[in-house]
Amino acid sequence: MGKFCHCNTLCVVCSVLGALAVATIVALWVVQLTFYVRPADPWDDHRLPPSLVPDSYHVTLWPRLHPDGHGMFIFTGTSRVRFNCSRDTNLILLHSDKLTLTSKDGHLVKLTAVSGSTPVIRKSWLHPTNQYLVVQLNGVLRAGEAYDLYTEFEGQLADDLEGFYRSMYNEDGVEKILATSQMHPTHARKTFPCFDEPAMKAVFHITLVHERGTVALSNGLETGQAFSYCPEVVDTVIDGSLVTRTTFEPTKRMSTYLLALVVSDYSNVRIWARKKAIDADQGELALNLTGSVLNFLETYYDIPYPLSKSDHIALPDFYFGAMENWGLVTYKEANLLYDVTISSNGDRETTASIIAHEMAHMWFGNLVTLKWWNEVWLNEGFATYVSYLGADYAEPTWDIKDLFVLNEVHRVFTIDALATSHPLSSEEESIQTPAQIAELFDAISYSKVGWNLKKYCSQHHWIDSKPKNQSTYLTSFAYGNTESSDLWEHLQQVNNNGISLPGKVNEIMNHWTLQMGFPVVTIDTRMGQLSQTHFLLDPESKPKSRSEFNYEWIVPIQWRKSSQEISLTWLSGRHALNNNMKTSGDEWLLANINITGYFRVNYDSENWDRLLNQLNTDHKVLPVINRAQLIDDAFNLARANIIPISLALNTTRYLHQETGYIPWKSALNNFDYLYLMFGKSDIYILLQRYLKKQVEPLFLHFKNITLDWVNVPEEHSDQYNQVNALWVACSTGVDGCQNLTRMWFRQWMEQPEISWIHPNLRATVYCSAIAEGGTEEWDFAWKMMKNSSVASESDKLRAALSCSRDTWLLNRYLNFTLDQDKIRKQDATSTIVSIARSVHGQMLAWDFVRRNWEYMFTQYGVGSFSFASLISGVTASFSTEEELSQLLQFKMDNAAAGFGSATTALEQALERTRANIRWVSGKEQEIRSWFLHETSSK
Numbered sequence: 001m002g003k004f005c006h007c008n009t010l011c012v013v014c015s016v017l018g019a020l021a022v023a024t025i026v027a028l029w030v031v032q033l034t035f036y037v038r039p040a041d042p043w044d045d046h047r048l049p050p051s052l053v054p055d056s057y058h059v060t061l062w063p064r065l066h067p068d069g070h071g072m073f074i075f076t077g078t079s080r081v082r083f084n085c086s087r088d089t090n091l092i093l094l095h096s097d098k099l100t101l102t103s104k105d106g107h108l109v110k111l112t113a114v115s116g117s118t119p120v121i122r123k124s125w126l127h128p129t130n131q132y133l134v135v136q137l138n139g140v141l142r143a144g145e146a147y148d149l150y151t152e153f154e155g156q157l158a159d160d161l162e163g164f165y166r167s168m169y170n171e172d173g174v175e176k177i178l179a180t181s182q183m184h185p186t187h188a189r190k191t192f193p194c195f196d197e198p199a200m201k202a203v204f205h206i207t208l209v210h211e212r213g214t215v216a217l218s219n220g221l222e223t224g225q226a227f228s229y230c231p232e233v234v235d236t237v238i239d240g241s242l243v244t245r246t247t248f249e250p251t252k253r254m255s256t257y258l259l260a261l262v263v264s265d266y267s268n269v270r271i272w273a274r275k276k277a278i279d280a281d282q283g284e285l286a287l288n289l290t291g292s293v294l295n296f297l298e299t300y301y302d303i304p305y306p307l308s309k310s311d312h313i314a315l316p317d318f319y320f321g322a323m324e325n326w327g328l329v330t331y332k333e334a335n336l337l338y339d340v341t342i343s344s345n346g347d348r349e350t351t352a353s354i355i356a357h358e359m360a361h362m363w364f365g366n367l368v369t370l371k372w373w374n375e376v377w378l379n380e381g382f383a384t385y386v387s388y389l390g391a392d393y394a395e396p397t398w399d400i401k402d403l404f405v406l407n408e409v410h411r412v413f414t415i416d417a418l419a420t421s422h423p424l425s426s427e428e429e430s431i432q433t434p435a436q437i438a439e440l441f442d443a444i445s446y447s448k449v450g451w452n453l454k455k456y457c458s459q460h461h462w463i464d465s466k467p468k469n470q471s472t473y474l475t476s477f478a479y480g481n482t483e484s485s486d487l488w489e490h491l492q493q494v495n496n497n498g499i500s501l502p503g504k505v506n507e508i509m510n511h512w513t514l515q516m517g518f519p520v521v522t523i524d525t526r527m528g529q530l531s532q533t534h535f536l537l538d539p540e541s542k543p544k545s546r547s548e549f550n551y552e553w554i555v556p557i558q559w560r561k562s563s564q565e566i567s568l569t570w571l572s573g574r575h576a577l578n579n580n581m582k583t584s585g586d587e588w589l590l591a592n593i594n595i596t597g598y599f600r601v602n603y604d605s606e607n608w609d610r611l612l613n614q615l616n617t618d619h620k621v622l623p624v625i626n627r628a629q630l631i632d633d634a635f636n637l638a639r640a641n642i643i644p645i646s647l648a649l650n651t652t653r654y655l656h657q658e659t660g661y662i663p664w665k666s667a668l669n670n671f672d673y674l675y676l677m678f679g680k681s682d683i684y685i686l687l688q689r690y691l692k693k694q695v696e697p698l699f700l701h702f703k704n705i706t707l708d709w710v711n712v713p714e715e716h717s718d719q720y721n722q723v724n725a726l727w728v729a730c731s732t733g734v735d736g737c738q739n740l741t742r743m744w745f746r747q748w749m750e751q752p753e754i755s756w757i758h759p760n761l762r763a764t765v766y767c768s769a770i771a772e773g774g775t776e777e778w779d780f781a782w783k784m785m786k787n788s789s790v791a792s793e794s795d796k797l798r799a800a801l802s803c804s805r806d807t808w809l810l811n812r813y814l815n816f817t818l819d820q821d822k823i824r825k826q827d828a829t830s831t832i833v834s835i836a837r838s839v840h841g842q843m844l845a846w847d848f849v850r851r852n853w854e855y856m857f858t859q860y861g862v863g864s865f866s867f868a869s870l871i872s873g874v875t876a877s878f879s880t881e882e883e884l885s886q887l888l889q890f891k892m893d894n895a896a897a898g899f900g901s902a903t904t905a906l907e908q909a910l911e912r913t914r915a916n917i918r919w920v921s922g923k924e925q926e927i928r929s930w931f932l933h934e935t936s937s938k
C-alpha cells in the first residue's frame with residue numbers, strides 16, 4: 001500500500017507495544033511472552049481456525065448508484081465459496097462485517113458437499129464483535145473433502161472509504177456517484193462473507209451487475225475480451241431492471257485484501273479517471289510510467305508480470321496514497337493524475353514513485369505475500385525500496401535515490417528512537433484485531449527495512465543489479481505466503497559465494513528486525529574507541545520490553561579520514577578498539593558515509609570541531625548526504641542530551657554558503673522542532689532573525705540563477721531548494737520576497753485564467769500570500785480550490801489555506817472539515833493537522849479536536865488510520881505543563897469511547913509532551929544565548 005501521506009511533516013506514527021517475536025530460527029531465550037489466553041469459543045478468537053482452507057469464490061455484486069426509498073445506498077450480492085477441509089470439524093467460521101444475510105427460502109446459509117454427504121446445519125448467526133459468520137453443524141465436515149457454502153446478502157454502499165464504498169464528484173455541475181473498494185487490510189469481509197486473512201489465498205470469480213452505460217472493473221480482464229478496451233457485456237433483466245452484467249476472468253491465487261471492484265462512468269486508456277481529467281491528458285504521465293516501470297520490474301525481478309492487464313484508477317475519495325490490488329491499482333487522484341501545465345516537479349516525482357511502489361507490490365506482496373500482518377514490512381519494505389529504483393529508472397537525471405535518506409531514513413529515525421517504537425516483526429499473536437493491524441502501517445514497516453535491505457543487499461548486488469538467482473525467493477513462494485526466515489534463508493544462499501559477513505544473514509538481520517530501535521555509534525578519535533548504545537530520543541524513557549539482543553546490533557560502519565579511502569568496520573558487541581580510527585592534527589574522521597547504515601554517529605568534541613571547521617571552510621569536501629546527516633545527527637543527539645544544543649546549532653552556521661537541497665531540508669526539518677517548541681516564546685523572534693540571515697544568500701542565489709525568477713533551475717533538487725529558499729525567505733521577511741509573492745498572487749486574482757505562478761512555486765507562494773493577506777485572498781483561494789479540476793492543485797490550495805494568521809478564518813476553516821461538501825473525508829485529518837502545524841493555528845486546532853472528538857470518532861470509522869496522525873499532529877507542539885494536563889484530561893474524558901487506532905499515538909503524545917517539557921526547560925537558556933550571540937554579531 002502506498003504511504004498515506006507523502007509530506008515531510010508528521011504524518012505517520014507508530015506503533016504496537018513491542019512484545020518480542022519468537023524467532024523460529026534463532027532459539028535464543030525469550031524474554032517477554034504476551035500472555036495469551038485461548039478464548040472459550042472459536043468465535044471469540046480473532047484468528048480463523050486452520051481446519052478450513054478456501055479454494056475459490058464465485059461472487060456476484062450489484063452496487064446501486066442511486067439511493068433507495070429510504071435515501072440509502074446499498075449493494076446486494078451472492079457468494080459461493082468452495083473450501084477444503086483439512087481436519088474434521090462441526091464448525092464453519094468465516095468473516096462477515098456489517099452485512100445482512102438475505103434469503104428467499106428462509107435458509108440464510110446453504111452448504112453442499114462437493115462429493116459425499118452434506119451435514120445438516122444446526123444453527124448459523126453473525127457474531128459482530130469479531131466480524132464472523134458462524135455456522136454450527138449437526139454432522140461433521142470430513143478432512144480431505146471439499147464443500148460449497150452459498151450466501152445471499154446486502155450491505156451498505158457507504159461513503160466510509162472501507163470495503164465496497166461509494167465516492168462522489170461533481171462534473172459540469174452534475175453530481176456523479178461511483179462504487180469502488182478498499183479491502184486492505186481487513187475490509188473484504190465488509191463486501192462478502194470470506195476467509196479474510198492474507199494466507200487464505202484463493203481464486204476469485206467476480207461478476208459485477210451495473211447500470212447500462214457504466215463501466216465495471218475488477219482484478220481480472222473482462223471475460224473473452226483480452227486486450228480489448230471496450231468489453232462486450234451482456235444485458236440481462238434482474239429484478240425487473242435492465243442492467244449490465246460483466247464477468248471477469250478468474251484471478252490468480254491471491255489474498256482477499258488484494259481484491260478490487262469499481263463501477264463508474266470513467267474514461268480510460270487503462271488509466272482510468274474522470275472523463276474531464278482524461279480529456280485533459282492528465283493520465284498521460286501515468287500511462288508513460290506504468291509501461292516503462294513494468295518493463296523495468298519484469299527485468300529486475302526476472303519474472304514476467306503474471307496478469308493479462310494492469311489497470312490504474314484515480315478515485316475522488318480514497319484515503320491512502322494508493323492500493324496495489326492485483327491488476328486494478330487504486331489511487332488518490334493527486335497521486336496518479338498529472339497536468340503538464342499545472343503540476344509541479346514534486347507532483348511528478350510523487351506520481352513516479354507511487355506508481356513504482358505499487359508496481360513493485362505486484363511481485364512483493366501480491367505474488368508472494370506475508371503470512372500474517374505481524375510482518376507487514378515483508379510487503380512494504382521492499383516496495384518502498386524498489387519504488388526508488390523504479391522512479392530512478394523513469395527519471396534517471398533526478399538523483400531520486402539520494403533522497404532516500406531524507407525522505408525515509410530521517411522520518412523513521414524520529415519514530416524508531418521512541419521507547420514506544422516496535423520491532424519490524426511483531427509476535428504473531430500480539431497482532432489480532434483490525435485496529436492492531438492498522439497500527440502497523442507506519443514508517444517503521446515502510447522505511448526501516450528498506451534501508452536495512454539496501455545495506456546488506458546492495459553490497460552483494462542482490463538488489464541494485466540483478467543477480468543470477470535472485471528469483472529463487474519469488475519463484476519458490478509464488479502464489480504462496482512467507483515469513484522473514486524464508487527471506488533470510490534465500491539471502492544466505494545468494495551470499496554464499498559473496499562477501500564475508502560477521503555472521504549468518506539471519507543472525508545479523510534478526511538484530512534489526514526482532515528488536516526495535518537502532519544504535520548511536522560513538523567514535524572517540526583520540527583513542528580509536530568505538531561503542532554503541534540504544535539511541536532514545538528521550539533519555540529518561542525506558543523501552544517497555546527487554547530485547548533478546550540486549551539492544552546491541554551488528555553494525556557495518558563505512559568511514560574515512562580526511563586523507564584516506566573509505567574503510568568498512570563491523571561493530572558487534574558494546575565496545576571495540578580500532579587503532580586506525582585514531583586521528584592526529586586537524587585530520588577529521590567521518591563515519592557512516594552516505595548513510596549506508598541505519599544508525600547515528602557521535603564523536604569526541606575535538607573531532608566534531610574539526611568536522612565543523614571543514615563545513616565552514618569548504619563544505620563540499622564532505623558528501624552532500626553526510627552534510628545533511630551531520631545536522632540531523634547533531635540535533636537529535638542534542639535532543640537526547642548526548643551533546644550540547646549549541647554544538648547542534650553550530651552545524652547550521654555554514655548554511656549561508658550551502659546551496660544543496662538535502663542539507664537545507666534536513667536543517668529546516670530540525671528548525672521546525674524549535675519552532676514547535678518556542679513558537680510562543682521570545683526565542684521565536686531570534687530564530688526568525690537567524691534564519692533570515694542564513695537564507696538570504698540562498699534567496700539571492702536563486703534570484704540570480706533564475707534571472708529574476710523567470711527561469712526554472714535545471715536540476716531537480718535545485719528546483720526543490722528554490723522552494724525552500726522562497727519559503728524561508730518569505731516567512732522570515734527577507735527583502736523582496738513577500739513583495740514578489742504578493743505581486744504574483746495579485747496578478748492571479750485579477751486574471752485567474754492566466755498561469756502567473758510557476759507550478760513548482762505555487763504551494764509556497766499561495767501560503768505566503770494567504771499568510772500576509774486577509775479574507776479576500778482566503779476566499780479567492782477557497783474558490784479556486786473548489787473549482788480546480790486538478791487534484792494536486794486543489795491539494796496545494798487546501799494546504800495554503802491553513803497558512804492564514806486570522807483566528808476567525810482558521811476557525812471557520814476548521815469547521816469546514818466536518819462538512820463533507822466542503823472538505824472531503826479523506827482530506828479532513830490532513831487539513832486539521834496542517835492548521836495545527838502553524839504557530840497561529842496550534843491552539844485552535846487542539847480546541848477543535850477536543851470539542852469534536854466524539855463526533856469525528858464515530859463519523860470517520862474506527863479502523864481508519866487518520867486518528868493516529870490527527871492526535872500526533874495536533875499535539876506536536878505540546879511542551880508545557882498546562883498542555884500536558886489538558887491532554888490527560890482529554891484522555892480521561894474520552895476513555896469510554898476509546899481511541900481506536902490512535903491508542904498508541906495518544907500514549908506517544910503523552911510521552912513526547914513530558915519529554916518536551918523537560919527538554920525545553922533544560923535548554924531554553926542555552927538556545928536563547930546562542931541565538932542572541934549569532935544574531936547580534938555583525
Ligand SMILES: *[C@@H]1O[C@H](CO)[C@@H](O)[C@H](O)[C@H]1NC(C)=O
Nearest residue numbers: 284285286287288289338340
Ligand atoms: C509521454 O511520452 C511521450 C512519448 O515519449 C512524450 O511525448 C510525452 O511528453 C510524455 N508525456 C508526459 C506527460 O511525460
Ligand SMILES: *[C@@H]1O[C@H](CO)[C@@H](O)[C@H](O)[C@H]1NC(C)=O
Nearest residue numbers: 399402566593594623624625
Ligand atoms: C555518495 O553519494 C553521492 C551521491 O549523492 C555519490 O556521488 C558518491 O559517489 C557516494 N559516495 C560513496 C563513497 O558511495
Ligand SMILES: *[C@@H]1O[C@H](CO)[C@@H](O)[C@H](O)[C@H]1NC(C)=O
Nearest residue numbers: 609644645646647648649650
Ligand atoms: C559553537 O561555535 C562557537 C563559535 O565557533 C564556539 O565558540 C562554541 O564553542 C561552539 N560550541 C560548541 C558546543 O561546540
Ligand SMILES: *[C@@H]1O[C@H](CO)[C@@H](O)[C@H](O)[C@H]1NC(C)=O
Nearest residue numbers: 700701702703704705706707
Ligand atoms: C550570478 O550568476 C552568474 C552566472 O549565472 C555568476 O557569474 C554570478 O557570480 C552570480 N552572482 C551571484 C551574486 O551569485
Ligand SMILES: *[C@@H]1O[C@H](CO)[C@@H](O)[C@H](O)[C@H]1NC(C)=O
Nearest residue numbers: 735736737738739740742743
Ligand atoms: C515590489 O516589486 C515591484 C516589481 O518588482 C516593484 O515595482 C515595487 O517597487 C516593489 N515594492 C516594494 C515595496 O518593494
Ligand SMILES: *[C@@H]1O[C@H](CO)[C@@H](O)[C@H](O)[C@H]1NC(C)=O
Nearest residue numbers: 808809810811812813814815
Ligand atoms: C464553528 O462552529 C462552532 C460550533 O458549531 C460555532 O460555534 C462557531 O461559531 C463556528 N465558527 C466559525 C468561525 O464559523
Ligand SMILES: [Zn+2]
Nearest residue numbers: 001002380383
Ligand atoms: Zn505498499
